[in-house]
Amino acid sequence: MKFLEEFRDLDLAKKLAHKIKETAHKDKITLMEVCGTHTMAIHKFGIRGLLPENIRLISGPGCPVCVTPNQYLDRAISLSFQKDVLVSTFGDMLRVPGSSMSLESARAKGGKVKMVYSPLDALKLARENPGLKVVFLAVGFETTSPGICVTLEQAEKQKVKNFWVLVGHKLIPPAMEALVKDKRIGIDGFICPAHVSTIIGLAPYQFLARDYGIPCLVAGFEPLDILQGILMLVEMIERGEAKVKNQYQRVASENGNKNAQRLLEKFFEPVDSEWRGLGIIPRSGYQLRQGFEHREAEKMIPVEVEETREHKACRCGEVLQGLIEPKDCPLYGKVCTPESPVGPCMVSSEGSCSAYYKYVGI
Amino acid sequence: MNKNQILLAHGDGGRLSRNLIEEIFAKAFANPELSPLADSALLSLSKKKIAFTTDSYTVKPIFFPESDIGRLAVYGTVNDLAVMGARPIYLSCGFILEEGLEIEVLKRIVDSMKSASELVGVKLVTGDTKVVEKGSADKIFINTSGIGELLEWRSMKKPLKPGDEILVSGTIGEHGIAVLSARGELELKIPVQSDCAPVWELVSMLYQEKVEVKWMRDPTRGGVATCLNELVLGQKFGVMIAESKIPVLDSVDSACEILGLDPLYLANEGKMVCVVKKGEAERAREIMRKSQIGKNAVIIGEVISEPAGKVLVSTKIGGTRILGMLAGAPLPRIC
Numbered sequence: 001m002k003f004l005e006e007f008r009d010l011d012l013a014k015k016l017a018h019k020i021k022e023t024a025h026k027d028k029i030t031l032m033e034v035c036g037t038h039t040m041a042i043h044k045f046g047i048r049g050l051l052p053e054n055i056r057l058i059s060g061p062g063c064p065v066c067v068t069p070n071q072y073l074d075r076a077i078s079l080s081f082q083k084d085v086l087v088s089t090f091g092d093m094l095r096v097p098g099s100s101m102s103l104e105s106a107r108a109k110g111g112k113v114k115m116v117y118s119p120l121d122a123l124k125l126a127r128e129n130p131g132l133k134v135v136f137l138a139v140g141f142e143t144t145s146p147g148i149c150v151t152l153e154q155a156e157k158q159k160v161k162n163f164w165v166l167v168g169h170k171l172i173p174p175a176m177e178a179l180v181k182d183k184r185i186g187i188d189g190f191i192c193p194a195h196v197s198t199i200i201g202l203a204p205y206q207f208l209a210r211d212y213g214i215p216c217l218v219a220g221f222e223p224l225d226i227l228q229g230i231l232m233l234v235e236m237i238e239r240g241e242a243k244v245k246n247q248y249q250r251v252a253s254e255n256g257n258k259n260a261q262r263l264l265e266k267f268f269e270p271v272d273s274e275w276r277g278l279g280i281i282p283r284s285g286y287q288l289r290q291g292f293e294h295r296e297a298e299k300m301i302p303v304e305v306e307e308t309r310e311h312k313a314c315r316c317g318e319v320l321q322g323l324i325e326p327k328d329c330p331l332y333g334k335v336c337t338p339e340s341p342v343g344p345c346m347v348s349s350e351g352s353c354s355a356y357y358k359y360v361g362i
Numbered sequence: 363m364n365k366n367q368i369l370l371a372h373g374d375g376g377r378l379s380r381n382l383i384e385e386i387f388a389k390a391f392a393n394p395e396l397s398p399l400a401d402s403a404l405l406s407l408s409k410k411k412i413a414f415t416t417d418s419y420t421v422k423p424i425f426f427p428e429s430d431i432g433r434l435a436v437y438g439t440v441n442d443l444a445v446m447g448a449r450p451i452y453l454s455c456g457f458i459l460e461e462g463l464e465i466e467v468l469k470r471i472v473d474s475m476k477s478a479s480e481l482v483g484v485k486l487v488t489g490d491t492k493v494v495e496k497g498s499a500d501k502i503f504i505n506t507s508g509i510g511e512l513l514e515w516r517s518m519k520k521p522l523k524p525g526d527e528i529l530v531s532g533t534i535g536e537h538g539i540a541v542l543s544a545r546g547e548l549e550l551k552i553p554v555q556s557d558c559a560p561v562w563e564l565v566s567m568l569y570q571e572k573v574e575v576k577w578m579r580d581p582t583r584g585g586v587a588t589c590l591n592e593l594v595l596g597q598k599f600g601v602m603i604a605e606s607k608i609p610v611l612d613s614v615d616s617a618c619e620i621l622g623l624d625p626l627y628l629a630n631e632g633k634m635v636c637v638v639k640k641g642e643a644e645r646a647r648e649i650m651r652k653s654q655i656g657k658n659a660v661i662i663g664e665v666i667s668e669p670a671g672k673v674l675v676s677t678k679i680g681g682t683r684i685l686g687m688l689a690g691a692p693l694p695r696i697c
Contacts, residue, residue: 004619010606013679046681117548223679349622359683361672 007222008045016227017050024234030056030186031233032322034176035193036063036350037221043359045223055234058185058322059355061175062193064140065092065348066320067275070308072139072168073098078303079135079166080111085301086129088114088122089137092348097341099309119151119165126155126163135297138165142264143195145169145286149263152295164297167286170273172196173204174284180212185322189215189233191226194248199264201256202244209242220248267292276344277317316343319352326356333362368463373493386469387455387489390476395452395487403487405452409511413448415439416507424471424501426544428555432471434631435504436478437560438582444562445578445634447518447569448510450482455489458503461496471502482560484508517574517639522599524667526576527643531564531634531650532557532658534586535614538628543617552617559632564656573646574639581635584688587626589635590673591687600672603663603685626675627688637665 033039039059042048048057061067077098080087087103094104094115107113112132116122119136126134138148148165155163172193179185192205197218205216215236219229229247236243246252266289273285288296314336315329326332326345336342338354345353371378388399395403417439424431440450455475459468479486540556542548561580568575579589586608594600610618610625618625632655638646643661650656666674673685 004615008678010678010680017680043683044677045679046677046683047679049681050679121547223677223681227679358686361684361686 004222007220007224009224012224013050013227016224016231020055020227020231020234021052023231023238024052024054025238026054028054028056029188029234029237030058031189031191031230032058032060032179032185032187033191034060034062034172035191035196036066036348037195038062038191038193038219038226039352039355040350041221041223041226043355047223047226050227051230055230058187059319059352060179060322061275061278061320062141062172063345063348063350063352064144064170065096066316066344066351067170067277068093068096068139068168068344069274069276070099070310071274071305072166073103074308075298075303075305076135076137076166077101077103077106077111078305079297079301080106080113082133082301082303084131084133086112086114086125086132086134087137088116088125088134090117090139091115092350093137093139095341096344096347099306119148120154123151123155123160123163126160127158130162133162133164133301135164135166135301137168139168141170141172141193141196142199143193145268146199146257146260146263149267152267152292153263155295164295164300165288166297167288169268169286170275171270171284171286173200173208174281175275175278176205176208177212178278178281178284179321180208180214182321187214187322188237189217191229191233192216192218194218194220194225194252197246197248197252197256199257199260201252202246202254205244209244213242215242216244218244218246218248218252220251275320277320311342314343316345316353319345326353329353333357366465368459368461368465368468368493370461370493370495373459373491379491382491386465386472387491390472391479391486393485393487395485396489403452405487405509407451407509407511411512413443413446413510413512414507415442415446416505417442418503418505420500420503421541422500423541423544424467426556427540429558429631430471430474431502431504432475433478433558435506436475436482436484437558437631439506439508440482440484440510441561441580441631443508443510444560444565445580446510446512447515447565447578448512449566450484450508450510450562452509453479453484453486454507455486456505457489457491458499459491459493460499460501461493463501468502478560482562513569515569515575517576520574520576520639522576522597522637522665523640524599524665525640526637526665527640527661528590528601528603528635528637528663528665529643529646529650529659529661530581530586530609531561531636531656532632533609533611533614534581534630534633535610535618535625535628537631538585538623539614539617541629542621550617550620552613554611554613554617557630557632559655561632561634561655563653564634564650567649567653568636568646571645571649573649574642575636575646576639577637579635581630581633583629585625585627585629586635587624587673587685588688590685593637594671594673596671598670600666600669600674601663602666602674602676605675605677607660607662609658609660626685
């Protein structure tokens with residue numbers, strides 16, 4: 001396929017792998033790929049097998065499904081059982097277990113849940129079903145949130161009265177800071193998410209390099225992107241240099257997408273937010289700004305939400321922080337499988353446990 | 363509700379039922395075994411050993427690019443017979459119709475089943491129709507069962523050994539993407555047609571040329587990945603396939619990239635995966651390539667001794683990964 005095959009070239013991959021091996025002298029170099037799509041690509045293309053033993057890749061919290069707390073899901077499930085409410089969502093939220101069930105099982109029990117491919121499809125559902133209150137589950141990072149802004153803008157323009165969002169958006173850089181502060185993890189360098197960076201640009205990572213001395217590298221999702229990114233990071237680490245560099249110049253730019261940033265600024269403001277496994281991180285989530293609160297389902301469609309319960313043995317939290325590998329969790333592959341996931345990391349195809357299960361096995 | 367639609371009375375066993383059977387089913391599928399419209403069809407078989415299979419079809423939408431549920435219901439079942447090394451001979455057919463279905467739609471589906479069964483040379487000899495209330499089914503569900511005569515193909519009984527080679531009869535993933543696209547939920551028009559076709563021709567050619575085929579499957583739901591996993595499950599061997607050898611149309615590949623799907627897990631309805639004795643693969647490939655549906659046949663990998671029970675993929679960049687079973691329907695991702 002054009003513009004993809006070029007980034008999957010065997011000879012170039014071999015050369016890059018060789019160069020990485022020659023460059024990496026330190027005993028142990030720990031790199032975190034923050035984004036779930038990177039985790040997937042690393043497993044899918046077998047990249048770990050091409051790296052020398054002194055380079056350790058750990059997976060970060062960059063899977064939106066995985067970091068969404070139970071309470072959010074419980075509220076969405078509760079909404080789906082309201083007589084006049086239709087909950088619409090991206091596909092990978094369906095199977096995430098809440099405190100007592102998933103959206104998929106809520107649907108089987110009579111809850112109204114509809115999978116859509118885009119928030120604009122959810123808005124269309126609202127227009128087509130004026131008798132229903134359509135709630136879209138606005139989950140995701142900076143890559144996804146601008147799409148929600150566009151949808152809200154359209155909803156306002158078209159005066160669609162029966163459309164709400166349940167905002168669960170998260171911001172990536174504050175989570176990266178929380179991970180750096182945790183000395184147990186010991187991150188030497190970040191592979192920064194590609195598409196989040198196309199929106200926010202490079203500036204939001206600068207404090208990580210400046211204040212914490214951690215080199216950051218924006219890399220694309222193709223195997224050669226990732227290998228080149230790892231090489232650039234290792235070069236910085238070996239030189240003792242902490243900068244924010246961009247391997248993914250064909251898509252991500254220094255300043256990011258100004259239009260998207262304007263939209264985010266218009267509709268959302270940062271708030272402290274709970275991440276599954278990481279707890280509450282200051283200013284790491286979004287809420288709708290004053291003037292748009294009438295679109296927030298949590299405020300406008302009050303429902304009773306059950307008390308949050310988490311599976312005691314589930315170690316998704318530590319997996320999300322890169323503290324343990326999926327196989328170190330006692331539930332992994334035994335009680336917790338993609339067919340019947342206990343923790344969210346096993347649900348999303350981008351979740352660390354799911355990627356591990358799919359590509360490495362039990 | 364009018365006379366152009368299926369009514370509950372079409373399923374009550376009375377005059378309307380009889381009319382439907384005579385006007386639509388018996389007319390289309392006429393053959394000596396079916397035509398008496400008795401309680402059972404009386405069949406004769408020349409071989410002692412037969413293959414017998416059943417499958418139900420609930421695809422949505424019922425019409426999709428280049429095919430429909432009727433064609434699928436014939437080819438799906440005859441393909442299950444063919445890959446067991448059996449010549450498809452007879453089919454049964456059960457229809458569950460939703461009240462209100464346009465009779466014209468039913469006719470189109472039946473016509474499509476007629477031409478599909480004629481192409482394979484299989485006879486539809488017995489059937490049943492039920493009508494359920496509106497909302498209790500989605501337009502039409504079809505069950506077909508099939509009987510085939512087992513070919514005397516000694517290599518099919520031989521155990522697989524490391525070095526045996528694996529072939530796929532053509533490009534994969536088209537049916538999965540065509541159906542997904544035809545559902546119209548994607549706001550994305552993907553120019554992909556279903557590959558829905560009978561693989562009997564390929565099986566028959568390999569048999570006639572005495573190729574030492576040891577194992578065959580049609581990689582339907584769950585795709586090539588799932589059928590290879592079934593092959594190695596609990597066995598003392600594994601398989602290794604090369605990602606760069608897997609034939610995928612550009613359009614399918616692009617759709618998969620956009621939607622976050624893997625063509626190895628997508629359904630096919632006119633493809634075959636087979637394992638042949640070491641040294642036979644190139645001959646098998648050339649034989650399959652003589653047929654229209656096998657023209658893109660390729661060798662994709664081989665049976666290996668270690669690790670046992672696993673399917674491995676050598677990736678395009680020289681890495682290796684495990685190809686697991688599909689767990690649940692693939693869900694599109696958030697980002």
